[in-house]
Amino acid sequence: MVLRSARCSQINSVAQSFRRGQHRAKSALAPQFLLDTYIPRYQLLTAQQEARKRSEAYAHLRNCNLCPRLCGVNRFERTGTCLIGSDVVVNTVAPHFGEEPTIQGRNGSGSVFFSGCNLRCVFCQNHDIAHQKNGFHLSPEELADWYIKLQDVGGVHNINLVTPEHVVPQVALSILHAKELGLKVPIIYNTSSFDSLASIELLDGLVDIYLPDFKVWNAKTSQRLLKADDYATVAMESIKAMHDQVGDLCFTSDGIAKKGVLLRHLVMPGFEEEGKHIVRWLSENVSKDLYVHIMDQYHPRAHVGKEKRSRIGRAEDVAEGMVEPGGQAAGEQGKKQVRYEEINRAVKMDEVDSVKKAAEESGLWRFADASEHSIFSI
Numbered sequence: 001m002v003l004r005s006a007r008c009s010q011i012n013s014v015a016q017s018f019r020r021g022q023h024r025a026k027s028a029l030a031p032q033f034l035l036d037t038y039i040p041r042y043q044l045l046t047a048q049q050e051a052r053k054r055s056e057a058y059a060h061l062r063n064c065n066l067c068p069r070l071c072g073v074n075r076f077e078r079t080g081t082c083l084i085g086s087d088v089v090v091n092t093v094a095p096h097f098g099e100e101p102t103i104q105g106r107n108g109s110g111s112v113f114f115s116g117c118n119l120r121c122v123f124c125q126n127h128d129i130a131h132q133k134n135g136f137h138l139s140p141e142e143l144a145d146w147y148i149k150l151q152d153v154g155g156v157h158n159i160n161l162v163t164p165e166h167v168v169p170q171v172a173l174s175i176l177h178a179k180e181l182g183l184k185v186p187i188i189y190n191t192s193s194f195d196s197l198a199s200i201e202l203l204d205g206l207v208d209i210y211l212p213d214f215k216v217w218n219a220k221t222s223q224r225l226l227k228a229d230d231y232a233t234v235a236m237e238s239i240k241a242m243h244d245q246v247g248d249l250c251f252t253s254d255g256i257a258k259k260g261v262l263l264r265h266l267v268m269p270g271f272e273e274e275g276k277h278i279v280r281w282l283s284e285n286v287s288k289d290l291y292v293h294i295m296d297q298y299h300p301r302a303h304v305g306k307e308k309r310s311r312i313g314r315a316e317d318v319a320e321g322m323v324e325p326g327g328q329a330a331g332e333q334g335k336k337q338v339r340y341e342e343i344n345r346a347v348k349m350d351e352v353d354s355v356k357k358a359a360e361e362s363g364l365w366r367f368a369d370a371s372e373h374s375i376f377s378i
């Protein structure tokens with residue numbers, strides 16, 4: 001006992017020095033977040049718990065209220081807002097090297113990109129996948145076979161389920177099946193955070209790492225850009241529930257993340273104040289030890305920058321020489337108007353820096369920076 005408490009106080013003082021920023025480059029491997037070994041959570045489920053998960057998954061498929069859209073459809077017969085039925089539609093399955101170093105490691109993250117989505121982000125950075133139903137229809141059992149291939153042939157560090165919010169029952173069934181086939185690597189749930197609490201509950205015991213985005217803060221912004229005015233309220237609830245399950249991000253000594261929450265925020269051009277609200281809320285309501293990736297790679301995509309569908313500038317108006325309020329000819333104004341003009345540019349580094357500064361000032365200290373020393377973020 002004496003030895004243990006002495007070690008605890010040593011660990012606490014190391015943790016405090018990490019918080020003061022003296023060890024930023026090695027934040028991931030701070031002692032309190034190091035694991036000797038790790039067994040994925042799905043390996044620890046009893047047969048009874050597995051049977052309950054299976055029956056809940058099928059019940060949700062027959063009456064789908066598994067995301068905040070609450071469609072209530074039988075997905076064996078028809079589709080709801082996400083446009084996906086009882087099979088999943090998978091666009092790409094591959095070892096992926098575009099993730100945080102601690103997720104992709106040396107061998108890649110075994111990524112499964114699902115088609116369809118329950119949000120309608122106008123700036124979707126993956127719109128060719130998420131806004132369309134492109135891909136292969138797979139049953140949960142076929143999906144499980146792919147996890148095994150990624151593990152055994154690809155040698156990946158984890159299975160990374162990308163945009164899975166609308167296929168949670170199928171994902172739950174696939175993980176249980178893959179366990180029987182010999183899956184041993186952790187499961188990552190890579191989500192927009194537009195998840196219901198029922199979804200997160202179904203995933204309890206199946207997912208090891210939650211990788212939620214927190215996109216925007218204001219209801220007006222989320223209605224315009226995500227087509228969901230309740231986005232931030234839902235995200236706050238679901239991120240808290242994820243953190244309650246798996247806690248802060250932990251690693252084994254090789255620098256690979258095994259369990260916990262890794263939160264992403266993509267800074268949007270002109271919306272840095274919303275980013276500041278988000279990081280402050282996370283610090284005050286989730287954990288000061290939350291591992292956060294403040295992302296700077298926003299670029300206009302999907303519907304952003306497309307020509308606006310508007311009466312202004314219609315060919316017949318131009319032909320008639322109509323003048324719009326403000327004195328501009330219809331054609332001149334119409335030519336200049338694009339959709340979602342306010343985000344039709346790349347984000348500036350000073351906008352990103354201001355969100356990072358707010359995060360640090362709020363007490364957050366574990367950031368997913370590129371490592372100065374190796375490919376791992378240690």
Ligand code: SF4
Pocket residue numbers: 064065066067068069070071072073079080081082083084118165166167
């Ligand atoms: S997962 Fe799809 S069908 Fe189910 S509630 Fe959400 S949008 Fe509707």
